[in-house]
Amino acid sequence: MPEGDTVYQSAHRLDAALAGQLVSRTDIRVPAFATVDLSGERVHSVASRGKHLLMRIGDTVLHTHLKMEGEWRVHRPGERWRRPAWQARAIVETPTAVAVGFDLGLVEVFPAAEEADRLAYLGPDLLGADWDALEAVRRIESAPEVPVAVALGDQRNLAGLGNVYVNELCFLRGIRPTTPAGEVEAVPLVDLASRVIRANRDRISRTTTGVDRRGERLWVYSRAGQPCRRCGTRIEHGLLGRNDVELRDSWWCPNCQR
Numbered sequence: 125m126p127e128g129d130t131v132y133q134s135a136h137r138l139d140a141a142l143a144g145q146l147v148s149r150t151d152i153r154v155p156a157f158a159t160v161d162l163s164g165e166r167v168h169s170v171a172s173r174g175k176h177l178l179m180r181i182g183d184t185v186l187h188t189h190l191k192m193e194g195e196w197r198v199h200r201p202g203e204r205w206r207r208p209a210w211q212a213r214a215i216v217e218t219p220t221a222v223a224v225g226f227d228l229g230l231v232e233v234f235p236a237a238e239e240a241d242r243l244a245y246l247g248p249d250l251l252g253a254d255w256d257a258l259e260a261v262r263r264i265e266s267a268p269e270v271p272v273a274v275a276l277g278d279q280r281n282l283a284g285l286g287n288v289y290v291n292e293l294c295f296l297r298g299i300r301p302t303t304p305a306g307e308v309e310a311v312p313l314v315d316l317a318s319r320v321i322r323a324n325r326d327r328i329s330r331t332t333t334g335v336d337r338r339g340e341r342l343w344v345y346s347r348a349g350q351p352c353r354r355c356g357t358r359i360e361h362g363l364l365g366r367n368d369v370e371l372r373d374s375w376w377c378p379n380c381q382r
C-alpha cells in the first residue's frame with residue numbers, strides 16, 4: 125500500500141507536468157463521474173494531503189486515493205502507457221502531458237470550495253506545510269485503549285503513514301504493535317514519524333534503517349521468520365486491528381519490542 129511519501133512524490137511529479145496548463149481532455153472512468161469534462165480548464169496545482177491526491181482544475185478538484193495498487197503515471201502525448209489501458213481510472217491530458225491514474229482506489233470530483241470540508245476528518249499531514257505534531261499527539265491520546273499500530277495508521281490521528289511506516293516506527297521505538305496507545309509516549313513517537321517520513325520524502329527507495337541496499341532497507345516489515353537486524357531474534361508476524369475490516373499485518377521483534 126502506498127505511503128504518504130509515495131503520494132507526495134506523485135503529486136510533485138504531476139504538479140511539475142500539469143500545473144499552469146490548460147486541459148485538452150479528461151476521461152474519468154468511474155460511473156458517477158463519467159460525464160465530467162474539464163477540458164478548457166486550467167490545472168492550478170496538484171497536491172497531496174496524507175495519502176490523498178488532489179488535482180485542482182478550474183473550479184473543481186479531482187480527488188483520488190491510490191489504495192492498494194494504484195498509481196499515477198505521466199506520459200508524453202502519443203507515448204505508450206506503462207500499464208494496460210483497462211486499468212486506467214482517470215486521464216488528464218494537456219498539450220504536453222498525459223497523466224493516467226491506474227487502478228485508483230477512489231476517484232471523485234467535487235467543487236473546489238468543498239475541499240477543506242471534505243478532508244476535514246484527516247489528522248495533521250506529516251508532509252504538509254501545516255504539520256501539527258501536538259494535534260496528532262492529542263488525537264492519539266484521545267483513544268488510549270487502541271493498539272498503537274492501529275492509532276498510527278488511523279488517518280484521522282495523523283495523515284500519511286501506511287503499514288510500512290507503522291511497523292517500522294514501532295520497532296524503532298521498541299514498542300510492540302499491540303501496546304495500547306495510552307501506554308506509549310506519544311510525543312517522541314510522533315516526532316520520529318515526522319522525521320522518518322520527511323527523510324524519505326524525496327528518496328526513490330524508502331529506508332528506515334539508513335541503509336540503501338536492496339533487502340536491507342527495513343527493520344521488520346514483511347520479514348517474518350528472518351533474524352532481527354539488531355539482535356538476531358526471529359521476527360514475528362500477526363494480524364492486528366479493532367475489527368475484522370481493518371485487520372493489518374504486523375511484524376515485530378519479540379526481544380527488541382516489549
Ligand SMILES: [Zn+2]
Nearest residue numbers: 352355377380
Ligand atoms: Zn531484535
